[in-house]
Every structure is written in C-alpha cells, then in structure tokens.
Amino acid sequence: MGQTGKRLFQYAMQYKKTIAIALILLILSICAELVGPFVAKRMIDQNILGIEKTWYEVNEAADYSVAYQGKHYVREDRLEAGADTAQLKAVRVLQVERAYYFIDENISEAAGKRQVLDGMLTITNTAAGESKQYAAQKLNASQLFQFYKPEFPELLQLAGIYMALLVVAALFAYGQRIMLQTSANRIVRKMRNDVYAHTQRLPINYYDNLAAGQVVSRITNDTEAIRELYVGVLANFFTGALYMAAIFTALFILDYRLALFSLPLIPILIVWIIVYRKYAASYNRVIRAKLSEINAMINESIQGMPIIQAFRRQRKMTAEFEEINEQYFKHQNKMLNLNSITSHNLVNVVRNVLFLVVIWVFWGSSLSTVLTVGILYAYIDYMNRMFAPIVGIVNQLSNLETARVSAERVFKLMDEDGIEVATGSLPRYKGEVKFEKVYFAYKDDEYVLKNINLHARQGETVALVGHTGSGKSSIMNLLFRFYDSPNGVISVDGRDIRDIPKQLLRQHMGIVLQDPFLFTGTIASNISLDNPAITHEMVVKALKDVGAYEMFNQLPGGIDAPVLEKGSTFSAGQRQLISFARALAYNPAILILDEATASIDTETEAIIQSALEVLKQGRTTFVIAHRLSTIRAADQILVLDRGAIVERGNHEQLMELQGKYYAMYQLQLGAAVQTA
Template sequence: MARRTKDQKAVSPHLKRFKYTQDQAIDKPFNWQQMRRLLQYVRPYSKTLLPLAVLAMLVSTIVRLVVPILIGKVVIDVAIEDKNMNLLIQLVVGIAILYLLSYVGNALRIRWVNILGQNVIYDLRKHLFSHVQRLSHRFFDSKSAGSILVRIMNDINSLQELFTNGIINLLMDVVTLIGIICILLFLSPKLALAIMVILPIMFFISTKLRKRIRRSWQQVRIQQSRLNSHLNESIQGIRITQSFSQERENTEYFDGVNTDNFESWRNATKKSAMFRPFVEMSNAIGTVILISYGAYLIIQTPANGGIEVGTFVTFAFFLGMFWEPISRLGQMYNQLLMAMAASERIFEFLDEQPNVEEKSDAVVLDDIKGHIEFDHVQFAYDEERIALHDINLEMKQGQTVALVGHTGSGKSTIANLISRFYDPTKGAVKIDGHDLRDVTLNSVRQQISVVLQDTFIFSGTIIENIRFGRPDASDEEVMEAAKVVGADDFIQRLANGYETEVEERGNILSAGERQLLSFARALLADPKIIILDEATSSIDTETEMKIQEALRKLLHGRTAIIIAHRLSTIREADNIFVLEHGKILEQGSHEELMQLRGEYFDLVKTQFQMLDAM
C-alpha cells in the first residue's frame, strides 16, 4: 500500500486522536547536568571495570602517539639519515612490539567496556522497571502501554552504544587530540597553527547543528512511542477489529503512524549525516595546507624556522590521526544527542512520583480484622469528574457487603480506595480505625485480594498462575484452593493438568475458566478482605451455582465487598449499598430494600423482567 500523504493524514480522525493523546516533545536544553545524572549509573563500577578499561585505553593511545614520533624523528632523521641498519632493525622490532601491545590493550578495552556497558544498561532498565511498578494508578491512567514499553526497551537500548563504547571512546579521542596538538606545537608551532586554523570554523558550524539534531532524535523517540502504542492496541483489540471488518482501516491507520516514524528517522539521519562530510572536507583542507606550507618549511633551513623531512612525515602521520578523532567526536556527539533524547524520556518517568505516597512513619498493620469505614469521603479523578460525593459507610468485620448501581455510580471507585490504589480527595478511608494514609501499602494490600471482571492470566503454567497469590505456597495448598472454588475439575481435564502452559492472557482458557483461576488465586492468598468486582460476570449460570457454596466458604470470616450487576448473586449479602452518581441512595439487606420499594426494588424488578423476556 502506498504511503499516505500529509494531507491524507491530516484529515484522519484516528491519527488526530492518536497524535494528541500520546507523548509530547520534551523541550529541555542540552546540559551536562543531565549527563552527569546518567553517568551516576557507572559509579558502582568506578573502582573495578572502569579503571581497567581506562588503563587499557591509555596504553593503546600512548602507543599510537609514540609510533609516529619514532618513525619520523628517529627512523627517518636518524637511522635512515645515518644509514644505521642495526638501529633501523631495532626500531622496526620495537615498533612491532608496541603495535602488539596496542592490540592487547584494545582487545582488553573492548572486552571490559562491553561488560561495563551491559551492566549499566541492566541496572538502568531494572531501576526504571522497579520505579514504574511502584507508581500509582493515575500514572497508568494517563500513559499507554506502548509508551511505557518504549521507555523501558527502546530508549534504554539507545543508550547501549553510549555506555559500551561511547564513554571510553570519547575519553580516548580527547586524549588523542590533546596529545597530537601538544606534539605538533612542540615540533613546529607555525605548521601546527596553520593546519589547525580551520578548527574555529568547524566549531562554529557544528554548534549551529546541535539543537536541530537533538530535536530530530527526540522526535524519533516520540514517533516510536506512538508506533508501539498503536501496535499494542491493535494486537490487544484484534478480535474487535476483525469482528467489525476494520482490517483495512486499521492498516491505513498503521500506515500513517508508520510513515511518521519513517519520516522522523529520515529527517534525523539526514541532519546527523551532515557532520561527517564537513569533517572530511576539513581534513582535505588540512592536507593541502600541510603539503604546501610544509614543503615550503622543508626548503627553509632550521635557522630560518625550517623543518626536517622526519618532522614533515610525523606531521603527515598525525594529520591523518588528527581528523579521525574529530570525525568520531562528531559521530559521538550525534550519539550523545540520541542518548540525551532517550534519557530525557527515561528521567521523565523516573521523576514521576506516586500520587499514593507512603509516609516515612507509616504503621505496619500485621493482622487486619476487616472493619472498613468511609468518613465523609469525596473523590475526583480530575477537577471536572467527581466520582464520589461525601460518602459515609461502614463495613463491619466479617460482613459481606454488596455495592450496586448503574455504570459510573462509583462502585469500583470505592473498591479502589479500599485497596488504596487512589487516595480520597477529601475525608478518610479507614481499616480497623487506621487511616489508610497512615499505614504501609504492603501491609494493607497483602491482606486484601481483588478479583476483577477482566481476569489477567500470566504466561506460565496453571499452578504458577494460582501461586501468584502466595509464591511460597506448596503444590498441595494450590490444588486445595482450586478444589474449593471448583477449578480443579477443568484443570484435571487439561493435557498436563496443573502443569499446562497457558498462553499470554490465558487465551487457551475460556472466560469462565480464567475467572475460576482468579478465585483460586485470591483464596490461596488467604486475605482478610476480599473484593469481587463483577467477578462472576464471565461465569455461566450453571457454573455460578457450583461455586456459590465455594464462595460461602471463601467469604466466611472475611470482610467481603461484592460489586455485581447480576443482583441474584448478592441476595445473601449482609448489607447492600445502592449508589447513583457517586452518592449512596439506599442501604440495607435484600429484604429491607425490597420492602422499601425504592431504587433497589426497581433495579431488581427491571432485571427480572429482562430475564422473563429472554
């Protein structure tokens, strides 16, 4: 399919939505403070791998600087001039030994630098992933999965070249340049200054390119993030795409995003490629100056400021070496700009702080009883969307409480506040009299199990998925939990039983089977509080009847919060809260609410009328 033009992309509603809901450019000036922050990840290796790599680099660099001097000033001006064959042979052997030493130094440098770089990349990726896992739900509400994947994978991968080669190569090239300049100025200041006259011009032009190159590589990262976001969305929603026969539209949508990614790479590489030809042109100018002015100085006598042939040859050697590190430094600068663009995006995530923060003096709740209280709680996802209005409710220890109401009434928000995925905007959520903001997150969440409508099954075996609720559980305990919730029957029918490998998101299992596994996972964790958020919606009526008794055992002695649209599943709840637009309209048992003949009565009546009509 041909790429879409810019005009075509401009009128695409999908692309408009896509462009303005993903990452935006980070407009920060290039600064060494950020580079120093990036180099902090090298610090753990500053006493081991780094000094070894630097030592190996210095050995090979010193050899490269010594050899041209030996060739020009000793081999040509002394050995050949005096026709001293013994000295010449000794010099040839000595130079061969020096080159061998340089080879060993380079081999060791490459080995140690690569080990150093891989360790730094490992540490950085681990740090970023660990940090992202600790962020609050608000962060994931505003960031797509593709955007997060790009930061952890692509952006960190783009730093790999910097850490495996860039840092040491930068140091090597700087040492080489300084050494060459000092040697050339010592041998012939006039010829050295003549050759280096073009350096200020190079510096001026290169600085003009910096901002443009940096911004272009930043755009590459942004477009990659958008591309990955769309790929993730397309793969996750492939069934919806195919069911509505939208494959062609989705392909066109992808083509537009892919074209943006292609154009960003093309633009960045085009700008980056401008530096190397300029360096090569400078090399050509320097060579012309060396030949013309150097030949003139050879003709002159030493008393009149002339130079010897050996000095000219040494200059020729160093001239080739002089522009090489400058060219590499240009490439290194491009690499540095790519690293800066990536590191800005990485540090943007690392600078994110959890909205749900844990106090330094937070209390550890070792043994939760399960008494829950909402004290004048108000919560808003944003300023324009208030989800809960001044909620006051109490869930006593061991009670089974149901939350009912229309979609968007605030049921799941209450469950999220109990698990402290969010903090209330006003008021307090308390467990056993403790404000959740005053206790540690782990001590609360380890004693709460949540079973969601959209059950997530990890890649791995059945037994590993159930054990996710308590990693130290024995096989017998896992199987017992599965039997209690009625999952053992279908597990035993699988080819390898509990050792059956499930694919990503458990696609080999039915929706009901995945839900049963989540029940077993929750039971195995032995929580004091259980939250069932539409947990039986994916289970057929026959299966639901089988697990009702298992749920009674599961919920016995525990505080349970059940969110359900199927009101038949909450008849036996001790207390039912009816919510509407973030407010509690009614509360009481099933019988009490039916006698009240209010909102709950209407919901039950409507639902049974729908069942009768089917």
Template sequence: MQTFKRLLIYLKTQPIHYSVGLLLSIISAATSIYAPVIGKQIIDAITQASAQNESLALSFLMQKFGWFLIITFVSALTGYAGFLLFAFASNQISKSIRDEAHHHMQKLPIVYFDNKPAGKISARIVNDTEVLRNNFYQNFSNQVLVNLLSVLGIFIALFIVSPKIGTTLFILIPFFIAWQWFYVHLATPINQDWREIVSELNNQTAEVIQGVALVQLFHQEQQMIDSFEVQNQAWLKNRIQSIRLDGILSWDFSTFIKNLVMFFLLLYLGTQFNHGVLGYSMGTIYILINYISRLFDPILNLVRMMPTLQQSLAAGQRVFELLDEPIEEDSSKLLQLKQGNIIFDNVTFGYQANHPVLKKIHLTVNTGQTIGIVGHTGSGKSSLINLLFRFYDPQEGGIFIDGQRLQDFNRESIRDKMGIVLQEPFLFSGTIASNVHMQNPAITEEMVIDALEKVGAKPLLDKLPKGIHEPVIEKGQSLSSGERQLIAFARTLAKNPKILILDEATSHIDTQTEEIIQNAMNVLKKGRTTFIIAHRLSTIQQADQIILLDQGEIKEQGTHESLLQQNGQYAQMYQLQAKVIH
C-alpha cells in the same frame, strides 16, 4: 546539561572498570601516536644513507621495525581491552538503571497509569535504557575518551615535530568548536522527535496486539495500518533528516576541510627550500602528513558522536522523567486486622478534585457480612473498592477498619489483608500454579489444588496434561474467560484474606459455574467481610446488605427482599433482568 550530569553520576557505580579502561585507552592512544615516530626514524635513516651512498645495517632496520610492530600490537591490545572494560561497565550500568526504573514504576500511584499508555511506559524502561547502554555508556563514553585523547596527543606531537606548524593548526580549534555547536544545534530537535516517534510506534503496536480480536471483529485493520503508517512515515522522514545532516556536516564537510589543510601543508612544505635543500626531512614530512591525516578522523568521530549524545540525552531525559515521578508517601504503621469491621465515614472522592464520583458515602459493614454493591455504569462502584485498597485516598471523610483510619497505615499491610477478583482476570506468563500461589512460599501445591477444586476448577485440571503445572501464555489466552476467572478466584482463596472483594467477578462465568462459586463462597465467607460488585443481581440476593449507588450517592440500602418491597431502582433492575432471563 542536567541530564548529562546525572548520566555521568552512574559511572561511579563502576569505578574500577572505567578507571582501568581509561588507563588502557590512554596507553592505546599514546602508543598509536608514537608508532609513526619509529616510522620517521626508519625513513630518515634510509633516505640519509641513500643520499650519502652508505649501506644501512639490516639489524638496525629489523630492530626498528620490530619495535614498530610491538608498539602497534600494544596499541591494538590495550584499545581492545579498554573497549571490553567499557562494554562490561556499560551493561552493568544499563541493568542498574533499568532495575531502578522498573522498581520505581511499581511504586508509583495508580493515578500515574490512568492516562499513560503502557507502550510508552515500557519503552522508557526497556528501549530508552538500551539506548543509554549502547549510545552513551558504551560507544559515547569510550569513543569520546579515545578520540579526545587522540586529538590532544596528535596536537602535542605536531607541536614537538614542528612548533610552527603545530601552533598554526591550533587556529582550527575554535573552528572545530563552532562546527560542533552548529551540528548539535541542528541535531537536537531531530533526535528528540525521533525518541517520541519510536515511543508512539511502540505504543500503537502494543495497543493493536492487545486488541487484535476487536480490530479484526470490527474490520479496523486498514485504519490501524493507516494510523501506523503515519507514524512510521514520520519516523522515516526524521531518519532522512538525520542522514542528510550527518552527511553534510560530517563526511563531506570534514573531507573538504581535511583536503584543504593537507593542500596548504604541502604548499608550505614546498616553499621550505634553502639553497636547493628541503628544510624538512622525508621522515618529518611523513609524520606531519600522517598526523594531520589522522587528526581529522577523531575530530570527525567526535562530531558524529553528537547525534549519539543527543539520542542518549533524549532517552536519559525520558527515563529520568519516570524516575522523578513522586512515589506515594506511605506510613510505616502496619494495619492490624482482627475483626474486619469497616466504616466509610462521609467519604467524598473524585479522580479530579472538582469532579467527585463518590459523595458523602456513609456505610458500616460488620465482621462476616456480605455487601452487595449495584448501580449503573459510572455510579461509583469500582471507585468504592479502589478507596478500600488505598489505590486512591478520599478528598473528604475517611475509611476505617476496626477503628483504624486507612490513610494512616502502610498500603501493603492493608492490601495484604484483602483479596480481589476483577471483572477482567489477569494471568501472568508462567503456570497455573504460579498464578495461584503468586510466589508465596507459604502456599503449597496441595493448597493450590485445594483452592482450585473449591472454586470448581477440577474439570479444568483433569483435562490439562500437566495439571497445575500447565504453562500459561501471556494473559492466559489459551484458556476460556470462565477458566481464567476460576484461576483468579482460586488465587484469592489461596491467599486466605480477611476481606474478599469480587468486582463483577461472575460476569464472564456461566450459570453452572456461578452456582459452584456461590456454594464455595458460602463456606469461605464465614468470618470474612465480603464485597460483591455485581451486574447479575442473582449473585447478591443472599447478601446481608445491598447498596445501590447512583451518581456517586447511596440511593437505596437494605436486603434483597426489603429493596424489592421499596419498589425503587433496585426493584426495577431486578424485574428487568428477570424479563431478560425468561
């Protein structure tokens, strides 16, 4: 019920369209119900004139028939106009919810995405909001209003035509309510399972697409097919359950009740003779049969709308779960970075509070220094950088830039001062230029070209027909890993950050390209503080400081030469890599 109320609140964003649409729907329902009244008048006039052997004026028939056509036309026109207004409003509301969900998603903390498959998150933003548009705001809101108005109007009309029959048929209302409740009770779990299954299908499909190379390389096609088949079979079973429920409690049951009521109506009318004269006129019998026949269509539609409502509520609940995820509280204070001195003051951090991955880290980095960070997988290297970007905050201790505690400042203002190149560069669909300037109007095309040339990407530009305007498909799959890395590196240089972070950024670059980047870095790192996470120790030999992390602790710290003299873990790593190279 809470989800239903929240969905209704969004109707307030389109008050004019829904108000006018509702008014037109009322007019459509009213005129539709009134049309048979004119039909009754025509039938009664004809039968009465025939019984009395009198002629009926053609002008009377033409007038009545003309009114019948006009009212029918008005009913159809207002119903269509109302539908268009509801459809327009539903699309606007769906867009607003999708925008809100997409905007909110980008404000969620990084930890939210750690254990959430991308396919399931995107399904809530795209698929579930589409279900809300089609099933709730367009079909449900429109059809429920129209059918409720029709049922109410037909009951009132029946009561006016025959108070006795109208009153008798009111006993069906509790039955209809019980019918509705029973249907909803059975349909709810089916539709909730359906949304979860669809979400899982989306996630599995996205996962296969993202890892298609590995799937084919390790011959996992059949396993992926089998896994998908399990979910797809679950989807099919769920839909068959829904069809069976819909068939039994909607079509078959509704037809049975409709025929039963019609039988008792005709049976009752057959007893209404007084001295051989039927107590109801032919026109009255026509309108009673017409109304009762039409009564069950909107009732059936209301019952059949319940699965649609349940699907909408399930989709709405999933969207609202995303919207209700708390965003990171952020300070309005902006970080002022002047020099770039960084201090990690006894920092302890864990993705789970009781399992620290960094322990009592104390590190001082002066302006313009280059810091190399090495260590085995899982030692805490990337976690150190995640804290620097405030993707996470430490459980103990603090990180200071120019004496300013990062936890006290706005995250965006912190990240605005930093640039990063990751081990796996991510390129967006667009062009090479758009992936470098990232829609920053301050970065001109000349600056884009300059940044690319400084990182050694000029040969790449020379071979592309459109240069920096060459299209980039999803994730830059048409480019080599080294070329993608160069573009990501140019993106960081164009930003001109005060602090540079290279997170194993040279792991996918050949030796020649690595040398080009090193030369560019010697120029660009002047006046900047630089962190380099590296597996290749050759990339950090000139660093001012090298720290070796082991199980979340700094085990060794110094220059390349001093660490070799210590003959510790760093020296062993260097000697091992030297053997591999030779």
C-alpha cells in the same frame, strides 16, 4: 546536558573503578601508538634519507664504513667521537629523481632543484637565483646497497620496535574496549532494573494517561539508546579527546609551528558539535516520541485484534499507523540529511585542505630547510590518527542526541512520584471497614463519589449495585488505595488507611476482577504468583474450595499446565476460576469481587456461590454485581446513583422500599422470564 548529564554521570560512577582501569589502558594504548610516528621519523630521516648527509673519507675500514672505488667512507653522524673532520675529505651522495649520484667533494648547500646531464650535477637555488655544478658518478644497485648496508641493523631494530608498539597498543586497546563496554552494559542493566522497579512503584492513575507501549518503549528502546551512549558515544568521545590531547602534545614535541597551525581544528570541532546538536535535538525528540506511539499502537492493535477484525477496522488502523509511521519517516530523513552534511566526508575535506595549506606554506618556503621529510611524514601520520577519532566523534553525534533525548524520557518517568515498597508485614486485621463522608474525583471537581458513608462489619458481605458509572468500582479503588481521596476518612479496623503503607494494606486483601489477568507460566504459578509463602498444597486447597480442582487436574499437566499470555487458551470462566482461587490462596481478610461472575456461565457461578457460603465466614466480602440474583444473600446492599448511596439495606428491606433496587430487580427478573 545539564541535569540529565549529571544523572548519567552518577550512574557511570557506580562502576568508576572499571571505567578508571579502562581509561588507564586507553592512555597506555595511545602512548604506545603515538610513539610509532617518532620511530618512523627516525627511520626516514636517519636511516633512509640520512644517506644525503656528509660522508668523510677514512684510512681504513671501521664500524659503519662503506667501501667505494678502493676507498672507505663514514657518514658524519657515524664518525668516532672526537674525530677531526677538518682533516678529512668530505663527499656527498645525492638523489636525483630515482637515481643516486656520488659527488667527490663537499656540497655546502644541497637544497634546490637538481638535474644531471653528461655526468654533471646542477643544483639551482631559485630563491637565491644561482646554480652550481658538480661532477657526479651514478651509483649502480650494488654500490647503492653498500651505502645503505650499515643502516640495515638499526632499520630492522626500529621496525621491530614499531611492530611491537602496534601489538602492545592493540592489546591495551582491546582491554580498554572490553572493560568500557562491560561497564556500559552493567550501567544500562542497572538503569533498566531501576526503571522497571520504578514502574512497579508508580500509582495506578499514572497508567491511566500513558499507553502501555509507551512505557515499554522507555524501558527497552530508550535504555538501549542510552547503552549506545556509554558503549559508542562516550567511548569515542573519551578516546577522541585523549587522542587529540596526546597528538597535540606529540606535535609540539615534533615541531611547534605545525602544532600551532593545527590548533584551530579544536574550535572548529566545538562549533561543529554545537551547530549539530541545535538541529538534531528537535528532530530526535519527535523521532523518540513517534517511536513510542508506534510501539503503543502495535501493542494496542495486538491486544484488540479480535475487535479490529470483527468490526472490519483493519484499513482504518492501517491508515492511522501509516500516518504516524510517515511522520517518523520524515524526521528520520531530516536526521539523515543532517548527518550526511556533517558526516566524515566533511571531515575528510577539512583534513585534505589542511594538508594542502601545510605543504604550500611550509614545504614551498624557506622553512623547508628545517622541515624534513621525516617530520612531514610524522605530521601527516599524526593528523591522520587525529582525524580518525574526530570522524568517530562526528559519527556519534546523532547517537549522542538520541541518547540524550532518551535519557530525558527515562528520567522523566523515574521522576514521577512513586510508592516506596514497604518491608515487613502487618498482622491480619479483622476486616471492619468504614467510609465516612468520602468524596472523590479523578479529575478536578468532577466528583464520581459524593458523601459516601458505609460500615462493613467483620464477616459481612456488602454488595454494591448501580448503573454503569455510578461509582461502584471507584469505592473499591479507594479501599485498595489505588487512588487516595483527600476528603473523608476510610478506615480498616478503626485505622485510617492513609496511615498504612499501601503494600502492607493490600497484604490482607484479595480481589477478583471482571476481566481477570493471567501471566505467562502455569495454572499453579498464576494462583501463587510465585510467592514462596503459598505452598503447592495451598494452591490445591484454593482450587478445591472454588470447585475447580477436578476441572484443571484433567488437563495435560494438571495444575502445572502452561498458561500462555493473558490465558488466551482458557475460557473466560476458567480464567475467572483461576483468579478466584488466586485471591483465596492468599487468605485475605477483605475480599473484593468486582463483577466476578459477569463472564461466568450459570453452572460455574453456582459452584462459586456455593464455595462463597463457606469461605466468607470471618472474611469481609465486597461484591460488585450487575446480576442482582447473585447478591440476594448479602448482609448489606448499597444502591449507588451518580456517585451517591441512595438506598441501603438487605434484599427484603430494599424490595419492600420499592425504590431503585426494586425497579432494577423487577427489570432483570422480567428479562430473565422473557429469555426463558
């Protein structure tokens, strides 16, 4: 996964202690679980199939001895140490189909096809081309029980050990899963916090080219896919890798030939993963991109629903959504087909073919003499245990690719140049603002501001007027450093604003936009923005200063009345008053009113204009306005046309000039008269 994988690993290493403990628990769980087949092998070969070993007749009853027809017999592996078997009579107990037979003589070679007819046991060795016959006595249930009875204590003991191992393995597995998933959740929590924090540091121009829904998708959907990487994918890959390593170790201990025969599974799995990732990567990139577009379109549709319904664009919007959704659906189906082809069904086919080949090669040859039923049982048990994590790995391949693509998208966002949040504070400046030979373009060589020169002294009110697109808001964007101009100098109190951290520069600036934004909360919290430095008394004072306190205090809950998303339950004028009080509560040295009275009725505008006469003292105020009647008292009026200041002066001076300002004023005055 290259650089992306390295960064994901770095996030994981922040919780390496918990992950290390989880892996230790996983290893202990695997060890406890993989001892089980060895215990089962001993139970089968020693305690169950051990009945076919050679038995010796002894003179008297002893430990592990069996009484049969008045005589006592002990199995060869249960004889006392040092016993001379050459002096003892040997007998055998052999299974033929579902019955057991007692042979009152030793059989040196019991391998071959067995058949009993008229009390005679025939053993045919197909490979040697010979057969032998022995007198055989069929054992009834009680007699057979006597031969098995000495093994019951050990069988029960081994069964208890087997169950205890399963319980211990389950406890360790539970512990490692809890710790690993807890670590994964912490990793993704940290990543999501980092991504969100970085979105707060990104410059405003980044969001000019990226829909809000796409950013939301990266913070939510993509980080959730990465969480699945740590919770599901890596857990399965770690578990699978450790299981496979442990099982192959156990297989070499069990029988090296079976282990060597199974080794090709590893390169097959590696090739499998490489081929899958080759096709899945391209599909997932489209899927994640389309999912972001769907989120963006839904977000945009919800915000613009009044316009969509007012202009009857429902069908058009639905058609556009269905087109994006159809592309998402097609690529989802491609991933579904790929997953179906490479799913656990194919793993099961590989496993079953392997079992058939092993039985054919080993059990059907002379090697069957050294490969006992217990060994084959343990081998099949181990292979079933190994294929379970292989299935887990294969099933997580789609999540792996989804997480990888999602991580690329998240890290791409985090790699965008951001602005580090400055600490500390800046002394409140006087508010003297200068623009000197400032040029600015949002796109290369497409200048929206040309040779801007202005000087706003402390306490002055400067109005910016002009047609739409003349550059009024761009001047304020530069002053706030939402954008930086490479040409010219903008200074506050004689200091170049590029030398001041953006957060500290804005500390003593306030802005009121034409379309104010309100957050979910209360009226008071929207004014203070939960800044502990803004007290309840300061909020009340700000509302009183703009003449809105009585208006909001009459609402249920007063100024603690709830505000829904974007302040949808308030009128445009009420939202603007809250925004205006917010700016004043922060007591800015520089106040910007960007079309602040455009959506306010005449009565509310009169309230604000009255408040401004008091509040602008000692504060530099920039006013962007279309209604020229609201800026007649401004100390300076700057008339912009196509990004350049073409006229400047106060109202009387500009009226005497009879230029663009005069024409605009007369036009608005005439329109007002006609309306009246």
